[in-house]
Amino acid sequence: MFDNKGKFEFNFRTFYIFLSVIVCIFILFGLYLIIKSAEDDSVLVDQTESMTTDTISIEIPTEENIITVDYPSGLDEAVKFDSTIASKYAVLIDLTDNKVIAQRDADKKMYPASMTKIMTLIVAVENMNSLDDKFTMTYEILNPLINADASRAGFEENETITIKDMLYGSILPSGADATVGLAEAICGSEENFVSLMNEKANEMGLHNTHFTNTSGLHDENHYSTALDMAVILNYAIQDDLCREILSTYQYTTSKTKEHPEGILLESTMFSRMYGDEVENVKIEGGKTGYTSEAQHCIASFASKDNKEYIAVAAKEDDKWGSVYDIFDIYEKYLP
Structure with missing residues (x-):
């Protein structure tokens, strides 16, 4: 970037390498965010299903708890x-x-x-x-x-x-x-x-x-x-x-x-x-x-x-x- 006399000299090859590294970093970070979001959604679904199951078992009586007796013939x-x-x-x-x-x-x-x-x-x-x-x-x-x-x-x-x-x-x-x-x-x-x-x-x-x-x-x-x-x-x-x-x-x-x-x-x-x-x-x-x-x-x-x-x-x-x-x-x- 600088010559041997200390003067600034623009180098396209170095710039492209630097830019490529920055882009790769952004891409990897984006992939990380996508994967993390998917994992969080999966946990949320599991928790929601668990809550739904618990609610059903508590609020809806099973047939075994209901007594029915028919009139004799x-x-x-x-x-x-x-x-x-x-x-x-x-x-x-x-x-x-x-x-x-x-x-x-x-x-x-x-x-x-x-x-x-x-x-x-x-x-x-x-x-x-x-x-x-x-x-x-x-x-x-x-x-x-x-x-x-x-x-x-x-x-x-x-x-x-x-x-x-x-x-x-x-x-x-x-x-x-x-x-x-x-x-x-x-x-x-x-x-x-x-x-x-x-x-x-x-x-x-x-x-x-x-x-x-x-x-x-x-x-x-x-x-x-x-x-x-x-x-x-x-x-x-x-x-x-x-x-x-x-x-x-x-x-x-x-x-x-x-x-x-x-x-x-x-x-x-x-x-x-x-x-x-x-x-x-x-x-x-x-x-x-x-x-x-x-x-x-x-x-x-x-x-x-x-x-x-x-x-x-x-x-x-x-x-x-x-x-x-x-x-x-x-x-x-x-x-």
Whole structure:
């Protein structure tokens, strides 16, 4: 660029070499930017797909979480129970074929008494937030139930208990204090909760069922049928938690100030049977009921030879008579 005398001398060859180097640098830098941009886009797509997948798995329920129970068929063709079955209303259903095996006035209106609490259990489990949520029992809940001589789990005024304790308290000792407590804890009032019970009855396609309370206390407008109660029980045992509670013999509630050792709850059904009284049949669980108008009733589910069955017997004047009816139904009418 400079001659030997220090004067500037333009050299085209050197200039072209310098220019070529600059152009190459710009080209390489441009390629780097293009490659880097493509890698960033790929990462963004992967992250977006991952976010989309997570959202779908959380917000869209899977079919496994949806319980559907079809109404049983074969009522008109079913065998009629003989005179050894004393209950006025009764039905036996094969759950594998979803078919009525035997029945007596199974579609006629009757009062379900505390079998009602099976529907209360279903609605509570499907609408609660957590088993550990707390509720404080009130005088306003307990006093009317005491005056009505309703069965109670034994929770006391101002006692703080969990949803789980009330679920077991509603089924095992048939506690009306637990059912009303669940209703207020979950829906704010028994009236609002009962509306959900009737909505669930419609959703199940029940033919002749209507509820006015959560416990089964007598009301002319609180009714069902043996067949509808069998459908309700079938729905309940498809849910793991409901099935577990309906199959439990004893459960001790959480310790509280009022009950430092908890309350030992015992199933009104299993207190009258072991469940293995019928040869080759295991009676796995269920719910009893009684009011003076409904008389004694029981809804149960059992298994034999890897098949499941439901038997409901209602309006029997002796509590042991309803239990013996269940034994006779499973013994005489199962294939």
